[in-house]
Amino acid sequence: MTLSLKELSKREMRLTPGHRLCAGCTEAIVARQVLMATEKPVVVANATGCFEVSTSIFPFTAWNVPWIHTAFGNAAATCAGAESAYRALRRRGKIKDDIRFLTFAGDGGTYDIGFQALSGAFERGHHMLYVCLNNEAYMNTGIQRSGATAHGAATTTCPAGSCIPGKQHHPKDMTMIIAAHDPPYAAQAAPHNWKDLITKASKGFECGGPAFLNVVTPCPRGWRHETDAAIDMSRLAVDTCVWPLYEYENGKFSLTSDSKRIAEGKKEKLPVMDWLKSQGRFKHLTKDKWMDTAEAIQEQVDHKWEHLQKLCKL
Amino acid sequence: MNIGINGDSAIALAWKQIDPDVCAAYPITPQTIIVERFSDFVADGEVDTEFVTTESEHSAMTVCIGSASAGARTVTATASAGMAYMWEMLGIASGMRVPITMAVANRTLSAPLNIHCDHSDVMSTRDTGWVLLFAENVQEAYDNTIMAMRIGEHKDVRLPVMHNLDGFILTHAIERMTTLDTHDVKDFVGKYTIDHSLLDIKNPITHGVMDLQDYFFEHKYQLVEAMENAKGVIEEVFEDFAALSGRKYEMLESYRCDDAEYVTVVIGSTAGTMKEAVDQLREEGHKVGCIKVRVFRPFPIEKFKELLTGRKMVAVMDRHISLGSTGPMFNEVCSSVIDVDDSPDVVNYVYGLGGRDVPVSDLKEVYMNMIEGKCKKVNFLGVRL
Numbered sequence: 001m002t003l004s005l006k007e008l009s010k011r012e013m014r015l016t017p018g019h020r021l022c023a024g025c026t027e028a029i030v031a032r033q034v035l036m037a038t039e040k041p042v043v044v045a046n047a048t049g050c051f052e053v054s055t056s057i058f059p060f061t062a063w064n065v066p067w068i069h070t071a072f073g074n075a076a077a078t079c080a081g082a083e084s085a086y087r088a089l090r091r092r093g094k095i096k097d098d099i100r101f102l103t104f105a106g107d108g109g110t111y112d113i114g115f116q117a118l119s120g121a122f123e124r125g126h127h128m129l130y131v132c133l134n135n136e137a138y139m140n141t142g143i144q145r146s147g148a149t150a151h152g153a154a155t156t157t158c159p160a161g162s163c164i165p166g167k168q169h170h171p172k173d174m175t176m177i178i179a180a181h182d183p184p185y186a187a188q189a190a191p192h193n194w195k196d197l198i199t200k201a202s203k204g205f206e207c208g209g210p211a212f213l214n215v216v217t218p219c220p221r222g223w224r225h226e227t228d229a230a231i232d233m234s235r236l237a238v239d240t241c242v243w244p245l246y247e248y249e250n251g252k253f254s255l256t257s258d259s260k261r262i263a264e265g266k267k268e269k270l271p272v273m274d275w276l277k278s279q280g281r282f283k284h285l286t287k288d289k290w291m292d293t294a295e296a297i298q299e300q301v302d303h304k305w306e307h308l309q310k311l312c313k314l
Numbered sequence: 315m316n317i318g319i320n321g322d323s324a325i326a327l328a329w330k331q332i333d334p335d336v337c338a339a340y341p342i343t344p345q346t347i348i349v350e351r352f353s354d355f356v357a358d359g360e361v362d363t364e365f366v367t368t369e370s371e372h373s374a375m376t377v378c379i380g381s382a383s384a385g386a387r388t389v390t391a392t393a394s395a396g397m398a399y400m401w402e403m404l405g406i407a408s409g410m411r412v413p414i415t416m417a418v419a420n421r422t423l424s425a426p427l428n429i430h431c432d433h434s435d436v437m438s439t440r441d442t443g444w445v446l447l448f449a450e451n452v453q454e455a456y457d458n459t460i461m462a463m464r465i466g467e468h469k470d471v472r473l474p475v476m477h478n479l480d481g482f483i484l485t486h487a488i489e490r491m492t493t494l495d496t497h498d499v500k501d502f503v504g505k506y507t508i509d510h511s512l513l514d515i516k517n518p519i520t521h522g523v524m525d526l527q528d529y530f531f532e533h534k535y536q537l538v539e540a541m542e543n544a545k546g547v548i549e550e551v552f553e554d555f556a557a558l559s560g561r562k563y564e565m566l567e568s569y570r571c572d573d574a575e576y577v578t579v580v581i582g583s584t585a586g587t588m589k590e591a592v593d594q595l596r597e598e599g600h601k602v603g604c605i606k607v608r609v610f611r612p613f614p615i616e617k618f619k620e621l622l623t624g625r626k627m628v629a630v631m632d633r634h635i636s637l638g639s640t641g642p643m644f645n646e647v648c649s650s651v652i653d654v655d656d657s658p659d660v661v662n663y664v665y666g667l668g669g670r671d672v673p674v675s676d677l678k679e680v681y682m683n684m685i686e687g688k689c690k691k692v693n694f695l696g697v698r699l
Contacts, residue, residue: 041515045380053524061520066512069522070379070406077373080366081338081380081388082512088335088364088386089513097515117376120369 003195011036012064019062020054024220024227026234027051027133029191031104034131034213035065037201040100043082044068047075047109050140051133073113075105076121076130083126100205101128107148108138110214111174122181122210129204129211132174135219143222147172150242151300152293153281155222160284165293170300178212179248185211187247187256191218192234196245196257203249216243224280233278239267240275241305246312253311263309272298315493321455321484322347324491325391325417325477328459329363330355331499335386335506338366338377342396343429344481345419349391371396375403375414382412383521385511387463390414393481394421397435401442407474408443408537410522413466414474416444417459420582420633421481422668430669431481433581433633437642443537445475445544446611450585452489454608455479457561460494463503464551470543480583482669494559502558541612548609565614567606568621570596574603575626576684577658579618579647581607584631584665584672591677602681607643618650625658627684633666640664640692665695672696 014035021028027050035042044067046052052069055062070078079101089095105114110132118130137155138144144157151170154160158167179186184207189197197215204211218233220226225233237243238258245259254260261267276282276294285294319327325348329337339349349367356365364386368374371392382388392400397418407414422432436446445465449455458477466475479485494502510519525533548565556562567585570592571577580588585606595602605621607614622628628651632641639645644662651657663680666672676696683689 043384043512043515056520056523058523058525058529061523063520064518066515066518067520068380068383068512069524070376070410071402074373074376074403077368077376078380080373081336081377081382082384083380084336084338084364084366084377085381085384085386085388086513088362088381089384091362091364092335094385095513097513099513099515116369117373120373123369124366 003198008036008198011039014042014063014065015055016062016064018060020057021050022221024230025050026191026217026219026230030131030133030197030215030217033191033194033197034102034129034201037198038100038205040205041065041097042100042102045075045079045082045101045103047105047114048072049106049109051104051106053140072109074117075103075109075114076128077117079103079128079130080121080124080126083128101126103128103130104133105130106139107132107134107136108146110134111147111172119181122178122183122212125209127209129201129213131201132212132214133217134214135217135222136171137222139219139222148174151297152276152285154284155281165284165290166281173304175212175214182251183211184209185247185249187212188214188243188245190216190234190238190243190245192231193238193245193257200247203247222281224283225278236270236275236278239270240272241269241301242272242275244305244308246308253308253314255309255312263312272301317491317493318488319452319491320347320486320488321449321452321479322419322486323351324452324456325459326351326355327493328456328499329389330361331494331496332460332463332503333361333500334363334389336364336366336378336381336388337390338368338374338381338388339390340368340371340374340392340396342371342393344421344485345391345393345396345417347485348417348419371400372403375400375407378414379403379407379410379412382414383410383512385508385513387506388414389416391417391419393419394423394435397439398423401439404439404442404444406522409533411472412474413472415459415462415466416474416476418476418478419481419485420478428668429481431483431633432667432669436476436478437634439476440611440642443473444611445471445473446609447475447477448581448608448610449477449479449484450583450606452484452487453491453561455484456491456493457555457559457563460499460502461551461555464554465544465548467506468547471540471547473537473540473544478582483583498558502554544612545614563608565609566617566621567608569604569606571603571605571621573601575601576681577602577622577625578604578629578631578680579607579643580604580631581610581633581643584633587672587674588677590674591681594674595678595681600681600685610643613646615650618647619654622647622651622658623654624656627659627661627689629661629663629680629684629689631663631665635664635667661689662692663695664692670696
């Protein structure tokens with residue numbers, strides 16, 4: 001698929017303005033990019049969370065496509081239910097349309113409470129693109145830690161105290177966990193690189209099975225950065241290799257876009273301290289007292305990055 | 315046709331005859347035979363159903379909600395802990411007005427762990443907006459499966475329906491049962507259509523919205539009306555089913571109550587044993603009868619009032635205890651006769667927890683206690699103290 005902004009600007013607006021997401025939130029940006037990635041009819045399932053509550057407050061809706069929300073920890077199962085009905089009704093000749101199924105959930109709804117439903121849906125092979133809007137904490141309930149929260153980050157349930165400097169654990173590597181389910185497609189993406197993101201979403205829609213797209217989704221309120229800086233944060237996540245862009249397609253790992261260029265030595269890999277300095281949630285880590293934690297984060301990022309490059313060479 | 319069959323297999327047979335669009339389920343004792351037999355039908359191509367073997371009951375009910383919202387006739391089955399695990403989704407199913415039907419093989423809730431019958435699972439769901447049907451025997455478990463669909467899918471109801479059968483006592487016991495012709499079953503349940511399918515891509519609808527303080531109460535009130543409407547629809551469906559099968563059901567079945575002074579109210583398989591106790595006591599000259607509750611939600615409060623007014627004493631049999639209070643049915647039966655002039659004395663018997671056997675002799679004792687004035691307000695039948 002050749003992507004041009006001019007072409008994309010003519011696509012149907014499936015998520016409409018007037019929703020109540022915060023200023024500077026990247027969720028709507030990611031969602032619109034994903035929804036542009038197919039011209040087929042789309043049915044959307046959504047976990048409880050920021051994106052759900054801000055787009056569906058009765059009697060209004062921001063959705064121009066069929067959309068369903070049931071609960072928090074079950075977005076993949078909700079989508080699987082709609083997809084199963086589709087299979088049954090197609091087989092019985094009651095539906096003729098060629099529909100794509102899409103799930104949105106936050107990191108809490110993906111890494112933590114929704115993980116079982118996600119794993120089960122992928123094991124059963126439901127045809128859906130599952131997109132994790134990963135802002136690395138429970139933002140809708142007020143910035144509590146999740147299994148996706150970065151090591152050292154301050155949240156309201158792992159604050160930067162005088163004794164404990166924020167979260168004491170590394171995040172789960174959910175993209176790799178999903179890749180271990182061996183679906184036809186899994187990838188990481190970031191909204192500043194719309195071309196890479198839309199290409200990956202498009203592959204996910206058309207892969208003929210379950211597809212997973214984990215998207216870093218900067219959150220000005222939770223990450224403590226300016227509302228106009230979210231896209232910069234997305235870029236910095238990739239340039240520091242905190243959030244490498246890669247895909248797992250039919251059993252093969254490959255780096256994409258900027259991450260590929262960093263691996264090839266064509267682009268500079270920025271120090272993690274640049275990332276930590278950019279957001280208030282890491283502010284405490286820039287003090288001498290917690291320099292050990294900052295160093296440990298750099299070590300972990302380097303370790304994961306080396307490992308990923310090896311996987312991509314296999 | 316007359317066959318010998320256990321309750322679980324009878325439900326699977328009804329599903330086979332209905333051939334629903336989607337079934338999503340997770341195995342749990344004593345429901346397992348339902349999903350095992352249905353799996354056989356799927357594997358042998360005897361049904362065309364999309365069978366989704368989920369990784370949990372929470373996902374099973376979620377898949378059902380997604381599927382029913384998308385316009386598919388959807389069934390499932392569970393029991394006990396499985397019911398508890400999907401509890402969050404039960405209110406979401408009714409709130410989203412999806413007419414899923416679910417068989418529940420009643421089994422107690424832990425702890426201590428126990429796989430046998432009582433009604434602690436279903437009674438914990440009584441506020442969730444599901445129509446609740448109960449069976450006395452395998453025949454009724456089969457018949458309820460078929461009638462449940464018509465009740466829940468009716469345009470004035472649009473609620474999920476749970477059809478209960480006592481774990482092991484009915485799920486695993488083989489009884490003689492009369493089947494209906496498959497053609498007649500299909501005809502009876504009719505075609506499933508919904509007004510606002512999630513898969514209607516030309517008319518996109520937002521399902522499962524967020525309501526704030528300004529709309530939530532009104533939307534809940536619509537469920538109150540739907541439950542009220544269900545009373546009339548249930549009567550209609552019972553009439554139609556009687557015309558088809560010759561078996562006429564009532565929301566409350568009255569057994570030898572005409573001149574009865576002492577009456578019990580009972581749910582599920584114990585009703586059969588209770589009728590035997592009534593027969594034996596009638597032989598001995600006592601004026602006793604029993605009322606079997608087929609429909610617990612909507613609660614047939616007017617019918618209770620009609621049947622209980624003028625009795626000397628009523629014993630409400632609860633196979634569950636709301637700890638810190640009484641059996642749940644007791645309170646509701648009391649409320650049905652609180653405003654009548656000739657209100658009977660009402661007492662509560664909690665019995666059969668964790669599958670404790672309920673012999674005829676114990677049930678006769680309930681009546682004798684009433685007759686001899688030995689009842690406390692709340693009594694525990696058969697427990698070693």
